[in-house]
Amino acid sequence: MMIEIDFNSDEAIYIQLRNQIIMGIATSDIQEGDSLPSVRQLADTVGINMHTVNKAYSVLRQEGFIQLDRRHGAVIALDIDKIKALEIMKQQLVILLAEGRCKNISREEVHNLVDEIFEGYE
Template sequence: MLLEIDTQSQTPIYQQICNQLIIGIAKNQLQAGEQLPSVRQMADEIGVNMMTVSKAYTSLKADGYILTDRRNGTIVADRQSPTSQFQEYVSERLDLLLAEAVIHQVTEETIQKNVKQIYQKFDQ
């Protein structure tokens, strides 16, 4: 999986890395147990500082998306069951996103259609 970094984006590079890896996992482009490049390799491949990749990996590890082991390197973690804390996090993010949609007069029908289309992109 080749990551595409947009240096002109308002989104920090480490967050772009996190977002793309999470999407790759959700789309089954990255499988549980699959080896990820080392921090150094990833930084070289995408042309960013090693500390940026390290920050992304640390964040992904804290959120349970990847596992690191000194002997085996970094691998994709198994899919997780939703905890109440995660469900609350999703609800809060949706609340803000839907508030923005309402302000921009996006209809509920359009939102539901978009959610269905996006959700279908991800393998269950």
């Protein structure tokens, strides 16, 4: 999995890292049981601070995407609580859809966009 950080982005680096790891899982570039690089190794490879990688890994652990183990490091281990995941997704979508509605984005356009995105995961 290739991690690319946009240092000019307004998005925090640890969030960019988190998002890219989640995208790697969604697209099967990385799978359940795969180990992620150590904090130091990933920080050196990407050229970022170790604390930034540690924060991204911590967020991923809290969100149920990885487990942290002293012997094996960060390992992809999905906590599949579908009900909780759907509730979080709904909270995020409420705002995104409201923003789209304010900009005259139609239901059909949203459905087409969702279908297009899901096709990228297959």
